[in-house]
Amino acid sequence: MSTLKVDEVSKLYRSASRNGGLTPALRKVSFELSQGEVISLIGESGSGKTTIGKLILRLVEPASGSVTFDGKDIAGYSQRGLREYYRQVQGVFQDPFSSYNPIYRADRVYELIREVYYKGVSDKDWNEKIEAALDAVSLNPGDVLGKYPHQLSGGQQQRLLIARALLLDVKVLVADEIISMLDASTRVDVLNLLVKLKRQGLAILFITHDLSLGNYVSDRTIILRHGAIVEMGSTEKVFGNPRHDYTRMLLSAVPELHKKWRHTPLGPAAVAGTGSAVIVDTAENGPDRSAVSDLAQASMAEEADHARHVVKRDLRTVFGGRRPVGSASSALAVALEPPALTEFEPGHLVAQPE
């Protein structure tokens, strides 16, 4: 039984905009992903969710902490070890259009796999393998093989890439926003495909900002904010009984078909008319704050607060410009310390408010 373990992983990015200051992208994130399990990793932009995927695929290195697969730290792999690792751990990303080289036919991605992993395999066996993989993702080989990327729909492209992963002995699939570029009518097909693969024993890390998609496919859910876990547990518990204010805020903002947002009714209109701007006296009729709902206000406050937060955690500030203040390692430790997680009920962890 193979397990992927992410253990207290932190990651710092050097930001270009603030004179090379450091921004913590992940703060001691730990979780385990076992066979046949789908975890959805939900967070807004800048929460660090994509960074976790990249760390697992060893596309970036952690500042501290480790990712282990079957008990082995993946940081230690050299070329050959890494190749074997990629045989079992694969990723599919958000934009299928940029995963293909438009000059080559789409199935070239399979040829590249063959060159590295299946050099000795005969054409006949190889074709059978491809057909089996395409069958697993419900594609008809005649429809997709030999075509150029632009001749395929987004859903077909995305499924071809999943099939590419299946050509290997894949145990873990990192699926980073694989649904978000797809049309509504094909979205569900890809989601159902993930469910089918999970039942066959594949472990899937489903990275998304869309709570309803995450809820549909996953067994466990991790809510990520500013690089730290704020809530984690079985999907029913996190969605059914959210404990952290942030999770609740996210859930209340999800647009649903059958339930409307509560849009606060308005006072008298301050401005009227069309065609030209009609101006009403500023002094009394200033902007009516209450008119925009509390939640919208909260989200704006959140944005501003986040900016301040990052600046505060910016290590250059922590260090006080160029002068080292105190010990550098202790300042780093402070900046990377995530809010403590407490167990609300068995298997349902909630972070302290920050």
Place this chain on the structure above:
Amino acid sequence: MSVSVENLSVAYRSRRGDVTAVDSVSFALADGEIMGLAGESGSGKSTLGNSLIYLDQRMRQTGGKVTLDGRELPVSDGRAMRPLRMTAVSLVPQYAMSALTPTRKIGRLVTDLLKSHGIRDRDEVLAEMSRRIALIGLKEDVLGKYSFELSGGMRQRVTILLSTLLNPSLLIADEITSALDVSTQRAVGEMLLEFRDRKFVKSVIAITHDLSVLAQVADSITVMYAGRLAEKASTDTIVNEPLHPYTQALIASFPEVGVRHDQTTLTGIPGRPPSLADPPAGCRFRDRCPFAFAKCTQTPPFEEIRPGHHVACWKATKEEQAR
């Protein structure tokens, strides 16, 4: 009726002849209406929106008429449209995140806008602008910033602010929430409602592939399929009692919060929309439709079967409903 579109057709020029992306589309918007326009990629929804304000070199209006506030809109004449853009009809373009010029500060974009439209009373417009900036929860200092210094949500709000600054009658909002986080999505959606309620814009066409966002902000929803209108009705009707099989399938494939794979298995719509270069005769959804029958080889009319509820489907005609 503030907007009425009659039999509008728009074609793209291509080497293999014209591709009709919008095919004889007719609809009307009431004053203060936010109309959602939904459809898959390639359905022609963005082309329809763009054709009401902006025809690029590749687009050609091949028929129809657009009326805005009782006057015909010269949609096929770029020169005549120029003074009407931003004042009568305005667009928040798709990818609005990158619609702001990176080399100009936001304030400079505002002065450009005022200058190009020959607005005399700049101080008044600028004072109004400040009030709107405060209304949507931004700070005055955004005017002194470059677009890349703003977060995605702030950029989107600034773009809407600029597009609506001269109080256009019709605003075309193309995918204004799709690249945003849920909480920002909600803030932008509420901003749109707020601007409509305060009459900064008279009516809005909100184009998106995301029906759930439309369910929040739109008064009516129009569903487009392969260049034609499939169904138009109030938001409630579309969400709860859609009549067109395509709309029904779209609604059924939507994963709501709380729906899990082990309880309910949602299904997508098999197949792909037809190519518009050589569209099939008759109903264009025919090949993917579970209810298709012999008559579907003829083009169904886009018919008002109940007050305010238009459908283009032989299964949903008045006679069928009466049965």
